[in-house]
Amino acid sequence: MIEVKNLCVSYQQNHYILENINLNIKKGSFNVFIGETGIGKTTLLKMISGLIRPNKGEIIIGDQNLNKLSQPYLSIFRRGIGLILEDFPLLEDYTIYENLSLPLKISNSSKKNITQKINYFLELFNMKNKVHRFPKQLSQGENQKILIVRAIINNPFLLVADEPFSNIDKEESIRIIKILQSLQKKGLTILTTSHEKYNFSNKNINYFKIFDKNSIKNEN
Amino acid sequence: MKIKVSSHRVINIFFTNCIFYFTLLLISNLINFYSFNNWAPEITIYTNSSDEKEIKSVIDLLSSKNFNDVHILDKKIYAKGFTEESKFQIDNLIESLPTPIVIKNIKDNDITIIKKILLGNNLIVAIDADENYIKDSKFVSLSLTFFYYMLLFFSFVVFCFNSYGFSNEIVQTRINEIKVLSILGATNFYSQKFIVLILMLELIVAFILSIFFINSTVLMLKKFLLNRVEYFNLFISEIDLFDTQNIYFYLSIIIFSFIIGSTLSLRLNKKY
Numbered sequence: 378m379i380e381v382k383n384l385c386v387s388y389q390q391n392h393y394i395l396e397n398i399n400l401n402i403k404k405g406s407f408n409v410f411i412g413e414t415g416i417g418k419t420t421l422l423k424m425i426s427g428l429i430r431p432n433k434g435e436i437i438i439g440d441q442n443l444n445k446l447s448q449p450y451l452s453i454f455r456r457g458i459g460l461i462l463e464d465f466p467l468l469e470d471y472t473i474y475e476n477l478s479l480p481l482k483i484s485n486s487s488k489k490n491i492t493q494k495i496n497y498f499l500e501l502f503n504m505k506n507k508v509h510r511f512p513k514q515l516s517q518g519e520n521q522k523i524l525i526v527r528a529i530i531n532n533p534f535l536l537v538a539d540e541p542f543s544n545i546d547k548e549e550s551i552r553i554i555k556i557l558q559s560l561q562k563k564g565l566t567i568l569t570t571s572h573e574k575y576n577f578s579n580k581n582i583n584y585f586k587i588f589d590k591n592s593i594k595n596e597n
Numbered sequence: 598m599k600i601k602v603s604s605h606r607v608i609n610i611f612f613t614n615c616i617f618y619f620t621l622l623l624i625s626n627l628i629n630f631y632s633f634n635n636w637a638p639e640i641t642i643y644t645n646s647s648d649e650k651e652i653k654s655v656i657d658l659l660s661s662k663n664f665n666d667v668h669i670l671d672k673k674i675y676a677k678g679f680t681e682e683s684k685f686q687i688d689n690l691i692e693s694l695p696t697p698i699v700i701k702n703i704k705d706n707d708i709t710i711i712k713k714i715l716l717g718n719n720l721i722v723a724i725d726a727d728e729n730y731i732k733d734s735k736f737v738s739l740s741l742t743f744f745y746y747m748l749l750f751f752s753f754v755v756f757c758f759n760s761y762g763f764s765n766e767i768v769q770t771r772i773n774e775i776k777v778l779s780i781l782g783a784t785n786f787y788s789q790k791f792i793v794l795i796l797m798l799e800l801i802v803a804f805i806l807s808i809f810f811i812n813s814t815v816l817m818l819k820k821f822l823l824n825r826v827e828y829f830n831l832f833i834s835e836i837d838l839f840d841t842q843n844i845y846f847y848l849s850i851i852i853f854s855f856i857i858g859s860t861l862s863l864r865l866n867k868k869y
Contacts, residue, residue: 455782462780465777465780480782483781
């Protein structure tokens with residue numbers, strides 16, 4: 378489903394962060410990129426979600442080659458991707474309800490549908506009583522859970538999550554993984570990053586270790 | 598998709614700005630009032646006569662020597678705040694006192710001049726101040742006045758920075774919204790409408806704050822232009838919105854706001 382061919386990216390001239398990366402990711406799989414800090418895990422996720430254009434190489438998702446999509450089409454294409462990134466926070470001036478309604482509004486969902494979905498997911502994550510709070514009024518862990526909800530609320534085909542379980546305790550992480558795996562069964566492909574393998578759940582999870590800028594190996 | 602300007606944030610910033618500015622202005626005006634009404638040097642001349650004609654001759658004499666702020670003290674003032682019995686006793690006591698004449702806004706050499714004028718005049722019993730008193734009260738008055746102007750200046754600086762910060766906060770909120778929404782896949786942001794909104798808000802805020810600001814500014818200007826001002830009267834006088842002096846002030850505030858608004862709009866356009 379996701380095909381990465383000879384991918385190269387650099388922020389400075391001739392200084393590649395990732396070089397000649399090749400990947401094949403199956404639809405409906407749960408994949409975790411592991412590696413040291415600064416090795417390029419987040420950059421890889423940003424490229425797959427179309428936030429950074431590669432210098433060389435191709436990223437093909439389904440039947441769409443991201444390189445060939447113009448910016449407006451790329452934006453529309455991104456509506457089908459759920460994103461959890463450090464520099465993609467909740468809006469502080471919006472309530473939790475308003476934050477969660479944004480991806481649905483962009484997809485022109487009806488008001489009734491928006492309310493139903495928000496209520497359903499907040500109940501699933503045990504956070505229904507926080508619906509009218511502002512992000513500043515929640516703990517870091519609670520904010521992280523809201524970020525996960527925002528990423529999956531619009532039924533994406535792909536979930537791209539940079540360290541989604543940071544600030545969340547072990548028990549809660551296991552529960553969230555179960556929720557994500559239930560969505561995975563319905564066809565959701567999951568790409569996440571982590572410093573190391575999860576110590577709480579490894580069922581049906583593919584690990585890709587990034588050793589170097591041009592070396593990714595499947596650990597399974 | 599339409600984007601809202603986070604209304605509660607705008608209201609918060611606006612009221613914080615207004616309350617902070619207004620508090621500073623109030624403090625500075627209170628100091629000003631206290632400084633010029635309680636600490637302005639004044640002396641009281643006591644006469645041994647209750648005859649109106651005789652007292653008037655003393656006032657005329659003083660007035661002819663450019664002491665314009667000369668008043669016969671209302672004896673009844675002393676009786677305020679007391680019980681009826683006390684008032685009666687005090688009234689009787691005051692009646693037996695010589696008639697006091699108050700001269701306000703005394704300058705450095707005035708006491709010497711007054712002494713020369715009244716020397717040998719049988720009407721005068723005592724003067725309640727000497728040259729040292731003038732120096733001391735003048736020092737206190739000047740210190741408070743200096744503090745008043747410092748506060749006024751500080752208020753103005755706060756006003757300018759807050760106006761800028763106010764717009765900047767809105768723009769920053771807007772930038773965050775655009776960033777998040779574009780990642781979520783939004784394609785239409787109505788940015789021109791927002792820029793106009795920023796300018797409008799900026800102008801409205803500047804206009805409201807300038808009404809608070811104008812009172813002190815007019816006082817300050819008149820203080821520099823005229824040597825002696827009835828501060829209290831000016832303080833409570835109505836503000837004439839169509840006074841040419843005020844119109845220039847409003848115009849300068851509007852131009853200032855426009856420059857801030859344009860700079861921030863350009864910054865916003867440059868980023869997105």
